[in-house]
Amino acid sequence: MLLRLARLVKLFRLLRLIRKVKGFDSLYIMVTSIKASFSALLWSTVLLFAVLTTIALVLTTLVEVYINDESNPIERRMEVFAYYGTFTRCALTLLELTLANWVPASRVLTEYVSEYYTIFVLAFQASMGFSVVKVIMGVFLQNTFAVAANDDVIMMNAKDRALQTHKQKMAVLFEAADDNGDGRLDRQEFQDILEDPIVARWLSAMGFDTSVMGSDDIFDLLCTNDTGDISAEDERIELLQPGQDCRRR
Numbered sequence: 001m002l003l004r005l006a007r008l009v010k011l012f013r014l015l016r017l018i019r020k021v022k023g024f025d026s027l028y029i030m031v032t033s034i035k036a037s038f039s040a041l042l043w044s045t046v047l048l049f050a051v052l053t054t055i056a057l058v059l060t061t062l063v064e065v066y067i068n069d070e071s072n073p074i075e076r077r078m079e080v081f082a083y084y085g086t087f088t089r090c091a092l093t094l095l096e097l098t099l100a101n102w103v104p105a106s107r108v109l110t111e112y113v114s115e116y117y118t119i120f121v122l123a124f125q126a127s128m129g130f131s132v133v134k135v136i137m138g139v140f141l142q143n144t145f146a147v148a149a150n151d152d153v154i155m156m157n158a159k160d161r162a163l164q165t166h167k168q169k170m171a172v173l174f175e176a177a178d179d180n181g182d183g184r185l186d187r188q189e190f191q192d193i194l195e196d197p198i199v200a201r202w203l204s205a206m207g208f209d210t211s212v213m214g215s216d217d218i219f220d221l222l223c224t225n226d227t228g229d230i231s232a233e234d235e236r237i238e239l240l241q242p243g244q245d246c247r248r249r
Helices: 002-020 022-036 038-068 074-084 087-099 103-113 117-150 152-177 187-194 197-205 215-222 235-240
Strands: none
Touching: 022 038, 022 117, 022 152, 038 074, 038 087, 038 103, 038 117, 074 087, 074 103, 087 103, 087 117, 103 117, 117 152, 152 187, 187 197, 187 215
16 A cells, blocks of 8 residues: 555656656646546536436336337347346446447347337437537536646746747848858848848748838847847847837837
């Protein structure tokens, strides 16, 4: 028992470590969503149990007439009994109709007992197989989205990834605009690259509209040293990141 508790503690420590590692965000979301969905899982189980047991009680009583009728072929009676002969068998069959392969069990009911059960099968599939199950899945998805939207670590990791991607794109831009190959852009090189319509559309697609400010104003905003040039590694390059409003700087 103590050994199992120790293993459980180690598992929780591992989950905390996963939370801090940026590459495991998806795994962390799944584990946290499962933990947050215990309440929804409990009530979903209660709902399915209540509905399926109620239907199973009624259906078992109705099918019992066919099973006890000795005029029906014994092979068919045995097959119907295998699916609907007792309460537990019927409840398991209804669960199969809801979540698994519903065709064989429904065929036994409609072809052997009565074709009128087609109405029951269609109504059951429409109400349970599609409506109730889809609603339950929607609840679990809502919990997953809520975890992903409200977790501070996930938000910070997403922000860091967006910033890293932005720096990589800026490095490509600066490399294309750098005429002398020193890794830095002077005012003229910066103006030339911004006047390129393709670059202007690219920056606009990223959420930075170069038409709001002139190239000189943008360069003065980004340049923080006395050498009069900028590079992709400068801190103020983050101002070109989508969502930043340079006019407030």
